[in-house]
Amino acid sequence: MKNLIIALFLAVLSIPAFAQNTEENNPVTEKQAQESPESDGIRTGINPSSGDLYYGLTRKIMYDRMIPPHGIEVTFDKTVHLIFPSPIVYVDLGSANIVAGKADGVDNILRVKAAIRDFSTETNFSVVTDEGSFYSFNVKYADEPQKLNIELKDFTHDGEAVNRPNNSLDIYLSELGKETPxxxxxxxxxxxxxxxxxxxxxxxxxxxxxxxxxxxxxxxxxxxxxxxxxxxxxxxxxxxxxxxxxxxxxxxxxxxxxxxxxxxxxxxxxxxxxxxxxxxxxxxxxxxxxxxxxxxxxxxxxxxxxxxxxxxxxxxxxxxxxxxxxxxxxx
Incomplete structure (x- = not known):
């Protein structure tokens, strides 16, 4: 009888250790269970940049829907000029590392240069012209840019309509009302x-x-x-x-x-x-x-x-x- 009581006492003492070992060996903790999609159907605490993870139902954007950006280099002591086939109506800069503006008295030339020396992170900017073309650019710093004066082509040309490049878009401008340029x-x-x-x-x-x-x-x-x-x-x-x-x-x-x-x-x-x-x-x-x-x-x-x-x-x-x-x- 005495031996039975001692055995039961030792079993009770071993329960917390067993429970602790079970929790340590189990990969799903209480915090992870709260972040799990099965908990409430919403993913929380997940870094969106870690993969193709989005909130709610999503559809992946295919590459044929993407507008490929042009790559240009800029520097602090020189100006890069971009010559567009029609007047510029919109410019958006990705960061304060670059500055841009239309050339004085000219509506289709954009000046771009670095605002600070030797910036390390890549940035971007976008341009819309009045005939309905959208242009995208990725920008990085270079001490001596290879191309200082760049001519951009129009999306309309002598080829067939189905052969238009990706910057041919149905962009609407207020001055044209319901019509696209x-x-x-x-x-x-x-x-x-x-x-x-x-x-x-x-x-x-x-x-x-x-x-x-x-x-x-x-x-x-x-x-x-x-x-x-x-x-x-x-x-x-x-x-x-x-x-x-x-x-x-x-x-x-x-x-x-x-x-x-x-x-x-x-x-x-x-x-x-x-x-x-x-x-x-x-x-x-x-x-x-x-x-x-x-x-x-x-x-x-x-x-x-x-x-x-x-x-x-x-x-x-x-x-x-x-x-x-x-x-x-x-x-």
Whole structure:
């Protein structure tokens, strides 16, 4: 009996050690159980950079959805210039180790250089241009960058549409409303290439210069005006500027003239000179407008340092007759 009591006493004393050994040998501790997906369906305390682990249901981004970045080198004592095919509308820098800005008086050249000497960590920056291209760059420091002046290519080219590189995106800019810069550019190019004359009664001809409105086209919230300048003289015609304005048809004397300027948001083949005995055409894109009763749209063309100015009038009935663009024909 005495031996039985001693055996039971020793067994009771060994329970804590057994429990402790069991907890030490068990790889799932109480803390790990709380972090386990089976505990409450949410992963906590996991470093996201340790692997493909995300909160909730996710889908892996494939490489064909990725925009490959360009790699450039910058330094503190020299400036790297990036020349884009169209004006820059957005720049975002990854860190304060670099500085960037558009060149003075130029909209399509970006200056980039190091803000501090010998920064060690790689950084990046992104650029969006007004024709809808997105460019991404990875940047590292170098005492002597190999490339100081870099020309970037446009996403539209002479190849097939399916052969566009990865920076061809459906980027929307506020000035174009619901249209993408890519679609607006393709529409203007299609109008220019077709070279169709719809209107034969709108134009001006003076001093050997003929200024015509060949057609007005409409697509969603945009209007496209196809114009032509013909120089029948031997003296080049240098264009100072164009101006479109909505004005009253009849203005009484001593009455203030109220004008509404219409500013084109895009232009295809915008010319600044028409040589002698030459013809040039331009397609302008403007926001959709209508002309109120008693008003008209006046289109002025001014010669630089000259007096061979041209002007014609567009009525509201001309606008409502704008030809509808068939999207299937321009893609």
């Amino acid at each position: 890519k679609l607006v550019k393709l529409i203007m190019k299609s109008i220019y290439d077709n070279d169709k004359r719809i209107y034969k009664h709108i134009g001006s001809k003076k001093f050997g210069i003929q200024f015509l409105l060949k057609g007005i086209y409409a697509y969603d919230g945009m209007l496209y005006l196809h114009t032509q300048i013909k120089n029948s003289t031997n003296v080049p015609y240098d264009i100072d500027f164009i101006r479109m304005k909505i004005v009253d048809k009849k203005v009484a004397k001593r009455t203030a003239v109220q004008e509404t300027l219409i500013v084109p948001v895009r232009a295809h083949n915008y010319v600044t000179r028409v040589n002698g005995q030459a013809v040039e055409r331009t397609v302008l894109a403007i926001q959709k407008i209508t002309i109120p009763n008693g008003k008209q749209l006046v289109f002025d063309l001014y010669e630089q340092n000259g007096g061979r100015n041209q002007s014609f009038v567009i009525e509201n009935e001309d606008l409502v007759r704008a030809e509808r663009i068939n999207e299937l024909k321009i893609r």
